[in-house]
Amino acid sequence: DLTAKLAYVIEQERVQGIRDESDRQHRIVSKWEAALPPKKDTGMPISELLNQYYKAWEKDYRKKPNPNEYRINRKLREIEIIKQSMLDYFANDIGIKEVDKDKAEGWRDFHQDDNRLSNSSINKYLDHVAAAFRWAIDRQRKYVEFNPFEKIQLPEGVKRDKTREFSPEELQ
Numbered sequence: 001d002l003t004a005k006l007a008y009v010i011e012q013e014r015v016q017g018i019r020d021e022s023d024r025q026h027r028i029v030s031k032w033e034a035a036l037p038p039k040k041d042t043g044m045p046i047s048e049l050l051n052q053y054y055k056a057w058e059k060d061y062r063k064k065p066n067p068n069e070y071r072i073n074r075k076l077r078e079i080e081i082i083k084q085s086m087l088d089y090f091a092n093d094i095g096i097k098e099v100d101k102d103k104a105e106g107w108r109d110f111h112q113d114d115n116r117l118s119n120s121s122i123n124k125y126l127d128h129v130a131a132a133f134r135w136a137i138d139r140q141r142k143y144v145e146f147n148p149f150e151k152i153q154l155p156e157g158v159k160r161d162k163t164r165e166f167s168p169e170e171l172q
Helices: 002-015 023-035 046-062 069-090 101-113 119-138
Strands: none
Touching: 046 069, 046 119, 069 101, 069 119, 101 119
């Protein structure tokens, strides 16, 4: 198959130190890797983790006095956006044990480059995924050993120089 041949050539170039970090290379390699059979326990699919996390969060949140339906629906919409975004970036529903710090940062940067989201929007999505991984770590069965989405937030806001004050003459 042509994709496998192109991926092989790209991988050979990587081994030789020739790196083409193009979008085309990323997509070809991702599709090729997605078609390979899994070599180890990859854990549950990330979409399943997000689904289970959301159900647990909603159950706990509804126990609070006066739960806000808008917040519940907003969280569900954001989880759905995250799941679709991960499918777009990783080219398949990868297992949670496959996600390392590099893949988490790559997904974060994908939003900044391709989707042109603000840092605060990206950080909001990162917070949701990090919370899902924290939830997975806390389960008795320990779905994952570490949280690759922890501490990869982007800086928010722009530091501005203090503006100079007007003199009394300028104010007059």
